[in-house]
Amino acid sequence: MTIAIDTRDVCCAALELSKTSWVCAFAGPGDSKATVHKIKTGDVDRLIGILSNGKAKAERELGRPLQIVLCYEVGYDGFWLARLLIARGIRAVVFDPASFLMPRRGRRAKTDRLDAEGMTRTLRTWLSGDRGVAREVHIPTVEQEDAKRIERERKYLVEERASIVGRIKGLLALHGIWLTGKRISKGVRERLESMKTGDGRPLAPFLRRDIDRMLTRYEMVSRQIAEVEADRKEALNDNTGHFPNAEKVQRLSKLAAVGETTATVLVAEVYHRTFETRRHVASFIGLSPSPYNSGDVDRDQGISKAGNKLARQTLVELAWFWLRYQPDSKLSLWWRERFGSKGMRGRKVGIVALARKLAIALWRFVEDGIVPEGATLKG
Missing domain, CATH: 3.30.420.40 (ATPase, nucleotide binding domain)
Known part of the structure; x- marks a missing residue:
């Protein structure tokens, strides 16, 4: 107002x-x-x-x-x-x-x-009252700002680990050695000495040392991810208030398809705030539509993408999980009826629309306890 x-x-x-x-x-x-x-x-x-x-x-x-x-x-x-x-x-x-x-x-x-x-x-x-000349940014408390660090640090570490995995696999693939899976198994270091290239040679010494050092960084980053996750669990179970709205994370985690990581991101980035209407929720996350209607031109430019990027990415990922673990919910049935037969591009467009509806449904669940229609709770 x-x-x-x-x-x-x-x-x-x-x-x-x-x-x-x-x-x-x-x-x-x-x-x-x-x-x-x-x-x-x-x-x-x-x-x-x-x-x-x-x-x-x-x-x-x-x-x-x-x-x-x-x-x-x-x-x-x-x-x-x-x-x-x-x-x-x-x-x-x-x-x-x-x-x-x-x-x-x-x-x-x-x-x-x-x-x-x-x-x-x-x-x-x-x-003087003209709020159109600029937009004020909400000043968070120290606790609210610090609560975002948990999942932001984890996201950075996960991306760093994925980068290390990609580099190790890329270097080995250059010499005809292919590793499968998204992670690096513990036995890779022991197999470095016995690995043979595609033309039957052992790994060159500098290549072997390079991979060995990257494996050391991989193990360190994996330990740090585990430490961050332990910090998160401790903060959510701590009653001293170091993590504001921890009860919202626990409530959101009760829904099937919503894990503790997703719930922590959404509460720390979005649901710790107070919103007046559902449109404010979608606008804050950047999932609100941005139409272009001028003269004879009337088209949809897609979502605004002007809000919280991490929350928006998390909700889009959650929308795919929602279809898998909440197949009988009203939102999943709506998506399948409208976008299920539209091809891959149509389904991707529809998943963004589902993410917007899901953001509003989760907001109502967190604030008022209204379970999304047809959704199930864990346990």
Whole structure:
């Protein structure tokens, strides 16, 4: 819901962040031009001093108390600065940089100074009630942000392990040796000495050492994956609240087809938030449709893909598992009736539509306990 405030009592500040310096623009009520200051990266005391001095000067000129609202774009620096400013009594607004309205005529001059000055004007317009000029990013708590690390780290490690497996298999295949399966068995290292190439030669010494070192990395990454999974299980069973909404993970895991990994990803990335309607859920994940209707042209551009990428990938994967382990549910029957005979391309299009419906159904199940129609629970 859009809540406008009286910006005549607001000093708008914007911060352009980089690794080498911060550029702060400050504009009091009625100021036609913002004052710009360049400070050292991470110098929060200097930043607060600039904001306090600018506010005091504006209050002396106007003769009434004012408040400060500061904004910056989310990116490399994350949310720590917003939390710190809020703790110091300064309202902080974090914007999505991809949501700013930009002119499209010709080339646009871009400098940190111009960007900071422009953000003060955007912030004032946004505070006045026009939420179309930019989109605010929800500032998560430390616990909510940290809870995402479990599955994000696991995903990174799994991808690294798959890369190592692919390289080992590729090197061996170059010499006529083929390994089967998605993993590397424990006996591969012992067989290196006795392996014969396709033309009957033993492995060359440098090749053998290269593969041996990759096997060492493979074993290390596999141990780290096991450690991450153990950390996840401990966090979900911990009642101290280090993993927020752990009860939602446990509830979601009760559905057949939904494993603990999938449930943890969806809760940490999506379902820890509060959504007003089902459309907000689909839009946040990037599964909402994006039509193109202009003049005589009316077509569907597919999903927006503007939301949480990891959650979207997880839901698409879950949709295939849903068809397998929940075959009698209403969602599975709907998919088979509409897309089951459409060929491979049609089925892939339909699985994205199923993922969107599934995201909404799981949201209702997590929040209100409404079991998807026809779905079964484990055990």
